[in-house]
Amino acid sequence: MAAARAAAAVDAYQHNTLIRAAADHRSLLLAFRAMLREGVAADHFTFPFALKALAQAHHRSPPPCAAAPATATTTLGCLHAQMVKSGHGANVYAASALVHAYVSRADAASARAVFDAARHRNVVTWTAMIAGHAAAGEAREAVALFREAVARGQEVNGITVAQVMGACAQSRDLESGRWVHATLRRWGVEPILLDVALATAVLHMYASCGGLDAAFEVFDKMPRRNEVSWNAMAEVCSRHGRQDKVLEVFPGMHSVGMKPDKVTWLSILRACTSKGAAGLGQGVHAYMEKTIGHRHVAVCTSLMDMYSKIGNARSALQIFQCLKRKDLMAWTSMIIGLAKHGHGKDAVQLFNQMQHGGVVPDHVAFVGVLTACSHAGMVDEARKYFDSMWNHYGIRPTIKHYGCMIDLFSRAGRLAEAEGMMQMMPIQPSVTMWGSMMNGCKVHGRADIAERVGRQVAELNPQFGAIYVIMSNIYAEIVLPSVQLLTLYVAWKERGTVEPANELYSGNGEQYRNTRYRSTKRELV
Template structure:
């Protein structure tokens, strides 16, 4: 008996796998290898997801005279939390073949393993076993079942189970609400949150976070304000109590268009973390307030918060849209030193930044260094080259993409058709346009037709451009007619421009640029009467010529010093 107590004490203080194996040897010598309690403690240690050894635990299970549900639960629990959750399902089958009945501890571990591998068929089998053994009434098992169905994409089955659940606690309600949010069904999440209130169930902070995310998805500011008020009624300070809750609240206001309120909440937060900084920076980036993105980024660095990949994506996006190449280059140098460029999303954003700021060679250099290029990477590079006059290089890259086995989508074709237009590659453009439907099954949109009309118009094939417009299965936009007018101006085709002008006038479109273009065409041909008529028509429609504007790189933060600090 003393030996047994000593072993249990040693097992309690065991801190390494090596020590455990020594204890196991001692247990074998001391004839304790078939004692239930010490062997259960031994298997518990071996089933730890970080320090344990599942193979060793399974081997012990095969060589002992007794096997209990507790022992199987320990191993199944550890494996379900590991990188090989499939093995937990094998153990679940084995224990039943031995005649051992799973209990209310077994099912949640098995269902968590199914969550990871997304196996709804196996999940249904486990559910049937749960119902047969009566554990469906167990609130923990039922909640885990609901989560399993949500993870497997069976949101309808999850809701049915939720509605018929005999016992529901705040975790059950939160699981179902979170499931709707994760499925992009924010309105249903909001309705369920309101039902929770009616049912008298007090939500916790996690529930509220998901409900606020749902409000942001639906742009439901009214409900978001109501939830904010309810928090105050529950004596919960959403700004001072929990940084996660505060971040969700400011995100909700921002997503619903109340950017000023979001910023007020952000400034009031006594504690901020990288997530809250990223949330505010990302919101400004989303709303196109790129100067504010860069200001917040500087403040974040000043307060010694470490930027992560999410931060870099927003800041690089702002740099690209501001044309702030110096800042982008500084970030690039920093990422090179910290191995941040290993992440494909960051590399793609860097590539996009160089493309938008006109440095195609630097963008290509990053592109060629990237491994595991996906469709987004190929498309971004093709569009970047096309927009900056490197049409043939963009088309060649598209060919490389096809050889690489990547299937283009509708956005890729916008890029390659734009490239053909800028490079005057009419035949290639027609070939790629026809391949959209014939080879890839992609139905051309207004933008694709616009690219083809622009291609024909630039090349002087205005009759072909007009024929294509008239054959379109959708109503052509004013921009498409404008492309033909641009071609008329380039090639001096006044007669076609006059005919197109009449059609635009019939559309009664309030676009001053088209009328100005038509006026310029008349002026170029010396048709001053046509110029006068066009300007008179603009006056009758109340249209004014839009003044031109220009922008320069904004050095808000003394970028030379700022980027030097980064690197």
Template sequence: MRERNILPNKFTYPFVLKACAGVGDLNLGKSVHGSVVKFGFGGDVNVQNTLVHMYCCCRGGEGGVEFARKVFDEMCRSDSVSWSAMIGGYVRAGRSSDAISLFREMQIKGVCPDEITMVSVLSACTGLGALELGKWVESYVEKERLQKNVELSNALVDMFAKCGDADRAINLFRSMKERNIVSWTSVIGGLAMHGRGGEAVAVFEEMVRSGVAPDDVAFIGLLSACSHSGLVDKGRKYFDSMRKNFGIVPKIEHYGCMVDMLCRAGHIKEALEFVQEMPIDPNPVVWRTLINACRAHGELELGEKITRQLIRNEPMHESNYVLLSNIYAKMSDWEKKTWIRAAMDMKGMKKIPGSTMIELDNEIYEFVAGDKSHEQSKEIYEMVDEMGREIKKAGYIPTTSEVLLDIDDEDKEDALNRHSEKLAIAFALLNTPPGTPIRIVKNLRVCDDCHCATKFISKIYNREIVVRDRNRFHHFKNGLCSCRDFW
């Protein structure tokens, strides 16, 4: 079109920018943006909205979301589409807190959100584990009589499931007048996260009976459910049925679920044989699953061998070095552990710090291990010490093997007491009425010691404590956990 000297107009650019978003080419998008300015369409609201969308869809260069926000802030006249595009961009970039902040700003400015906005806001609530905020969004949808289409209903089901209220998710699902495959997979995946494998299997079978053909995502949820509930035989059966009964060729994610299931059940050798016989090359995630299982089940030499090979294949991936460092710590080989950490420092690698988020009065608070940045730090640490004394009286024994440092047991206990989960729980005990549930979200897998300690805390303080970690939910109540110590 340009080669033929046909001038673009304000209707041309939204289509071209959507094409740039489709291919995710940030530099190409910037070039088109330059053309927008050159031909004088930079102030058109539809063009600006598409620019925001385009930048949010492009991940390269200096970061598309920042360019999107710059365009958004410079808009003279923004509408609900503009706000929805920017909020959705933050969600896709994993910046859920920014999405919620922008939504609140949208409300202050008096801009009415639509169903698309609310789907993005619910996704942000899901990312943060912000159940109370998610409930508020649901009530807002009802109050404003927004159209509860299947996409919005699915987002609500997914939010409740992933924010810890699986029963509410199921009730919502049952009340839906229209369902699609996403509706079913949201429930199956949600039940899997809560360790309710038998129910997830039942919903899957109901879906098949109702005439809805499962897709590859449904099988990921189903196999995860089998994995988190120790249903090894059922998992094997469903994996075999993918190709045989439904014509679905298993992807790497399905093979990963199978490896995870075998590893959780302690079948390390079978898992290794399964990986070696896979018809597709195992990815690093599969190998890391196997390595973690080797460490958990005492197959340390095998874990070391696999990790060293993984480092040769991925020399710049920091988690591989962390895995090897943890194996050496488990072996009490502090010299090799120190050498690995030094190698990481030389390469400029940093271990992802463990953090825990908690929602209180619609605000999100985040803690890291040893955190003293909170204004209530003094009271929080006093409560942590009190918790430690009380659970010890009840029979708790610190799992000092979780501290991968060459220090004495007393210092290891002190390090365990400063874990982010315990700080968040102490904060909740200080700031919520007795008997109310506590909900926290951990960015990594919950450690053995925090899992054990939280069981005692739930009983001593008479609290239900719901923990969402990287893999699943743990519902602690009266000294027991819903995972039955299988996670």
């Protein structure tokens, strides 16, 4: 009996080793099934190993098509079921690993279900769950869970704090961030002095919620800094429009013997782009070719973006074509770049190529292709792409997509369709949309529609002052019989918005133009 148990333990050890070594979910499943088939029972190492292998495999190569990750999900579900069945669900290591596995698959809801049902939890379980909420963009839940942990007297560590700081940064929750910091100090811990990762997380939190000065203060106090600390600083400066400071990071790092990595380059490139510093950007490009080459998709995407924005579509295209592994953002950047430079048809073609290559478009990619259609006057194609967003990809159109469509219809003079879309869509029309439509009316000489729609807007939203500005634009371009102006004047007066109407009514064409500028300042700022 004892010998049989010892033999089984040896067997489990061997299977565990195979399971741990699995590089993808397929080989993992094979190794796990082999264990079941040979009748070897899983021990308390099996599930932590298997789940970690699965999480890492997913991290290394996420499914190319987000709509069909069926196999990987099945593997995880299978492990979860076996874990519960075999009674290892009560093992805190296994439970933590399961929470993390769901988190790595961006399934925070399932992770939370496991977390809530777990019989035993420790600091790792709590940390994994807090990290899961943060990764899913559920910053409030992450902070709430951390507060709960502290209230229960649950042990937390530097990793937990780093995660919750990240959540505070994400939701610009300065109050919670300060509270976390103060709580640690109350415990006699100064996180900035503790370790680099934690200090960097604190730095990032203050930078996101407080501002540059708070970030500099933390940075100066840090006893040690690594590349990530410098990168956080560079990123913060570039977000706050301090391009000069970003460009100081490079010599700053150099002076302490550190080299910029791909994240540093992203900030530096962004600084060059927003500064419009073409020469500098090209210098950076040349330097990067020598150091890191064309290996990083993100950096190349940023470079493409820079070249597109300074009007050099050719260089952007060259970098794009050199890219071996093109991801969604690279495709999107190129599509938008082409669209903006009047190559609408090429951009649409690129979008189709991307889809054929199995890259699944997201909402930004759709903004790109719709913009491209708009510039190329491809109204019916746009309609097709727009419909496929929800029908094929389950992406709900946002205000930007509706804006593209309305702009597109209006430019093409298909004003009834523009109007129809504005009436059908589930969101409030924006000033830009009314502007697009009114502009379409102007270009296509449809003062009748402009007047009807404008009146409608004024009636539906009397507080929506911008419509009067837009209307005065129209009237400045298309002179209507004075009786119609008078009608409008009366309508506006009833609404209590007579000021712009007064100016409009008493003037001639020249004055309408003046009205437009004055009104624009008053109404839109």
